[in-house]
Amino acid sequence: MIEYIGAVDQGTTSTRFIIFDHDGNIVDFDQKEHRQIFAKPGWVEHDPMEIWDNTREVIQNTLEKTGIPGSRIKALGVTNQRETVVVWDKKTGRPFHNAVVWQCARTHDICRELIRDGGQDRFRKTTGLPVATYFSGPKIKWILDQVPAAKRAAQKGDALFGTMETWVIWNLTGGPDGGVHVTDVTNASRTLLMDIHSLSWDPEILSILGIPDSGLPRIVPSSDPEIWGVTSADGPMGACVPVCAALGDQQAALFGQACFEPGEAKNTYGTGCFLLLNTGTAPMASTHGLISTLGYQLGKELPVYALEGSIANAGSLVQWVRDNLGLIETASQIEALASLVADNGDVYCVPAFSGLFAPYWRPDARGIIAGLTRYANKSHIARAVLEATAFQTRDIVNAMNLDSGVPLTTLKVDGGMIHNTLLMQFQADLLNVPVIRPKVAETTSLGAAYAAGLAVGFWSGTRELKLKWAVHSILKPNMDEQVRCKVCAGWEKAVERTLGWVDSG
Numbered sequence: 186m187i188e189y190i191g192a193v194d195q196g197t198t199s200t201r202f203i204i205f206d207h208d209g210n211i212v213d214f215d216q217k218e219h220r221q222i223f224a225k226p227g228w229v230e231h232d233p234m235e236i237w238d239n240t241r242e243v244i245q246n247t248l249e250k251t252g253i254p255g256s257r258i259k260a261l262g263v264t265n266q267r268e269t270v271v272v273w274d275k276k277t278g279r280p281f282h283n284a285v286v287w288q289c290a291r292t293h294d295i296c297r298e299l300i301r302d303g304g305q306d307r308f309r310k311t312t313g314l315p316v317a318t319y320f321s322g323p324k325i326k327w328i329l330d331q332v333p334a335a336k337r338a339a340q341k342g343d344a345l346f347g348t349m350e351t352w353v354i355w356n357l358t359g360g361p362d363g364g365v366h367v368t369d370v371t372n373a374s375r376t377l378l379m380d381i382h383s384l385s386w387d388p389e390i391l392s393i394l395g396i397p398d399s400g401l402p403r404i405v406p407s408s409d410p411e412i413w414g415v416t417s418a419d420g421p422m423g424a425c426v427p428v429c430a431a432l433g434d435q436q437a438a439l440f441g442q443a444c445f446e447p448g449e450a451k452n453t454y455g456t457g458c459f460l461l462l463n464t465g466t467a468p469m470a471s472t473h474g475l476i477s478t479l480g481y482q483l484g485k486e487l488p489v490y491a492l493e494g495s496i497a498n499a500g501s502l503v504q505w506v507r508d509n510l511g512l513i514e515t516a517s518q519i520e521a522l523a524s525l526v527a528d529n530g531d532v533y534c535v536p537a538f539s540g541l542f543a544p545y546w547r548p549d550a551r552g553i554i555a556g557l558t559r560y561a562n563k564s565h566i567a568r569a570v571l572e573a574t575a576f577q578t579r580d581i582v583n584a585m586n587l588d589s590g591v592p593l594t595t596l597k598v599d600g601g602m603i604h605n606t607l608l609m610q611f612q613a614d615l616l617n618v619p620v621i622r623p624k625v626a627e628t629t630s631l632g633a634a635y636a637a638g639l640a641v642g643f644w645s646g647t648r649e650l651k652l653k654w655a656v657h658s659i660l661k662p663n664m665d666e667q668v669r670c671k672v673c674a675g676w677e678k679a680v681e682r683t684l685g686w687v688d689s690g
């Protein structure tokens with residue numbers, strides 16, 4: 186009997202369910218977008234119940250259209266938008282507040298106070314992270330501080346906290362009726378609450394933030410032969426399928442790109458953009474604005490760490506051009522619009538919508554379009570929009586080269602934006618290294634499926650997975666050094682002008 190692996194990919198813009206076969210090929214999938222809720226400038230929320238409903242729907246639809254019963258899915262892995270948090274009632278399963286999304290800047294004041302009391306790097310040694318609105322801990326604190334019912338429940342031990350994989354796994358395994366409350370090491374490493382050396386919640390940070398550990402999930406490996414639970418037979422899978430793998434989306438992409446050796450890196454171009462470099466079994470500290478994070482952990486093996494450069498806005502800038510400016514109807518149309526001109530016409534766009542993440546970590550920055558002249562038209566803006574992602578990536582690569590001491594020689598890429606050849610060519614030109622697109626571009630779901638399959642022996646080990654990875658296409662650099670210097674100088678000037686826009690006080 187043919188068996189499969191299922192992956193739930195709970196992303197920032199949508200939720201997907203994908204079925205993979207033993208060759209690592211996609212059998213079929215279903216996907217549903219959820220609402221982006223912008224209550225105030227700089228705030229971003231999602232409705233956790235909408236996301237859970239969508240998860241159920243995409244699983245059911247995929248099983249239905251393939252005719253594959255849940256009982257033929259050997260194991261389930263979950264990958265997710267990271268840092269986004271939900272606080273919910275463990276008796277009813279109802280959230281106390283919308284999910285506070287990773288891009289949301291509402292914890293600005295909380296972070297400012299933490300920084301004032303101990304500096305931006307006060308938790309870096311323990312957590313690998315700077316204090317920033319990006320991470321989960323301050324978001325949980327915000328909900329507990331602002332929602333009295335959540336605070337009361339947390340004090341009584343009736344509230345559960347979690348990132349999105351925790352929320353999805355809890356619901357898949359029974360919800361209020363015995364759902365398992367776990368988080369994998371990669372997601373836990375984004376909370377600003379976990380000691381990345383001991384892989385446990387740090388009591389001192391919890392006490393500084395006023396977060397009771399009773400609501401926190403159990404920290405587990407990313408791929409775990411000690412299965413956490415099974416899906417409810419009366420749930421969307423319609424069968425008891427082992428749930429035994431979870432990885433934050435970027436770590437899942439690292440895994441799906443088979444970056445199993447120290448020195449191997451990938452960059453994912455989705456809503457944001459995230460470059461991760463495998464640094465082996467010890468965390469590497471960054472002195473150039475990157476973060477140290479968990480890459481993955483397989484069962485009882487030593488954890489693998491990564492250096493990461495996180496960019497908050499990449500594809501989301503394209504969405505903004507589509508939804509807020511109305512210059513295009515679909516994201517992919519931006520390539521044709523940008524191709525109408527030969528260059529950016531000296532226009533630069535810096536999407537610091539909720540501040541700048543790596544390597545700047547400046548919550549006071551806000552977005553700009555700079556260098557406008559009467560000559561500039563919408564195609565120049567489209568080009569500047571695409572180039573923004575490549576420039577931001579270059580900033581990260583520069584920091585990574587300095588931190589690791591080993592210059593990057595090629596870049597493996599994935600994510601929705603890599604189908605944009607104009608962008609990928611510009612990226613190769615700017616970095617002056619070849620950019621490699623893989624055959625399976627859905628590396629995030631693939632990584633979660635790989636992790637689940639390893640846990641149940643569907644695949645034998647990382648060596649077997651490595652053999653499955655294959656190249657789709659390579660874009661070779663082709664830009665004059667003088668041109669590169671000129672455009673990079675323009676970008677740096679534009680970034681400079683975004684800083685300090687939000688008054689502190």
Ligand code: ADP
Pocket residue numbers: 196197198199454455456457499500501502503504516517518519520600601602604605
């Ligand atoms: P996520 O997993 O973060 O939801 P995806 O990897 O699915 O994101 O990529 C979707 C993002 O990529 C969207 O923000 C969209 O605007 C952008 N995008 C998709 N196709 C293109 C394209 N051809 N050119 C530029 N941007 C694109």
